[in-house]
Amino acid sequence: MKIILSFFLLSVLAFSPDLSGQSLVNFQHLNSLTERIEFYGDSVDIIHVYSNYPDYRWVDAKESGPEGIACVDDAARAAVVYLRDYELNHSVSSLEKAKGLLKFVLKMQTDDGEFYNFIFADHRINRDGKTSYQSFGWWAARSVWCLSKGYRDFISIDPVFAEKLKVAVERSLPHVEKLLDKYGDVRVVGRLRVPQWLMYTSGSDVTSELLLGLLEYDQAAKSVEVKNEIVRLCNALVIMQDGDAETFPYGAHRSWETMWHMWGNGQTEALAAIGKAFHDSTMILPAEREGRSFYVRLLINGFMKEMDIAHPEKRVLYDQIAYGVRPMAVGLLRVFDATQDSLYLTLAGLAASWLFGNNVARTAMYNPNNGICFDGITDSVTVNKNSGAESTIEALHTLVEIEHYPDAKKYLYYRKAKQGETPKYLYATFVDESGEELTLAIALKTGKVLLREGGIKAISSEQ
Secondary structure: OHHHHHHHHHHHHHHOOOOOOOOOOOOHHHHHOEEEEEEOOEEEEEEEOOEOOOOOOEOOHHHOOOOOOEEHHHHHHHHHHHHHHHHHHOOHHHHHHHHHHHHHHHHOEOOOOOEOOEEOOOOOEOOOOOOOOOEOOHHHHHHHHHHHHHHHHHOOOOHHHHHHHHHHHHHHHHHHHHHHHHOOOEEEEOOEEEEOOEEOEOEHHHHHHHHHHHHHHHHHHOOHHHHHHHHHHHHHHHHOEEEEOOEEEEEEEOOEOOEEEOOOOOHHHHHHHHHHHHOOHHHHHHHHHHHHHHHHHHHHHOOOOEEEOOEEEEEEOOOEOHHHHHHHHHHHHHHHHHHOOOHHHHHHHHHHHHHEOOOOOOOEOEEOOOOEEOOEEEEOOEEEOOOOHHHHHHHHHHHHHHOOOHHHHOOOOOEEEEEEEOOOEEEEEEEOOOOOEEEEEEEOOOOOEEEEEOOHHHHHOOO
């Protein structure tokens, strides 16, 4: 047993980040994927989609695929990260980088408030691609998010630019109103209730990213109408939640119809942030339920890609990606913000530790020395060592947030050493580089979450 533990600790040391005070957030690789171009009469920044092992230069246009070389999806999510870095760390360079990306997103909006997504190598807009056509979908939700956040941040810095961002957001608001034409319309799929006023009729995942943008706009513009729209969209997210601490699927928010997937499932992040801003416990409580029940089970049992809530035997473990980690880790931070319960800081740190080796492949996915984040874990022993824009940005988003909470950051170098189940508890024990143990458990009869220093004895001895 001592030999096994010694080997485990050596593996922890090999993958542990340096937490001696130096920031783990490194924009080097993201900067290397960024290019300034002349685009429809303006100078804007784009982010190249793909970057492959081992040289990590951006992929040539001929290898990028038919959709194009850069997209709004990545520019918008990167702008959000840079703006958040500015808000938390007062980085002027991050503010300037965000502005270049926001200018690109503005150019990709149509006159009626929808968005295109990709551009080709010759910098023409891809107007017909299956992931680029004019629409109010995923790339529009992310656009509203970054434009609203930009509007809020630039009001006092560059009012002229802020007004452009505000106009762009308001151009999209009729599409939000159109969603709500179906408010109250609920159908049943596989015995589960599915509200019809979400994006794509049941997309609670994408709607959560739209809501994060609408919240930013509301906090800046103080629009009663938008606030009411936010509340009604949140009501749909709550309907998409099933189970509780003791009942499957333990408070998970479905992503679409009966399906749950880990990537982009930001309902807890959105509900907790909005609940705190609106002083509304009916939004905070569902976020807590997912955090204390479903997320804890993911930390104990291990991450997965997706499952069908109506047919839980239909689950897929891989790929596991940084885009699955960010909504969970940042969502838990937002629940802490709303409740001040320190449990959520520990859970957030453990969730984010996936980036530093606390994963099924026992591989550090993010390198703080260059900002590269691997594109995913494809099976229990195989890591995709490419590092495209999405993974890079999502890892940086996670860490920009985690670093603001030292009591979460300190758990980044914990690794799961053991998991199991007793008649009373489902549990996992995590170990740090010094051998300190932390046990996370759920009482099977009550759903109570227990977090104790030490191994399973620290839990099982509790009456």
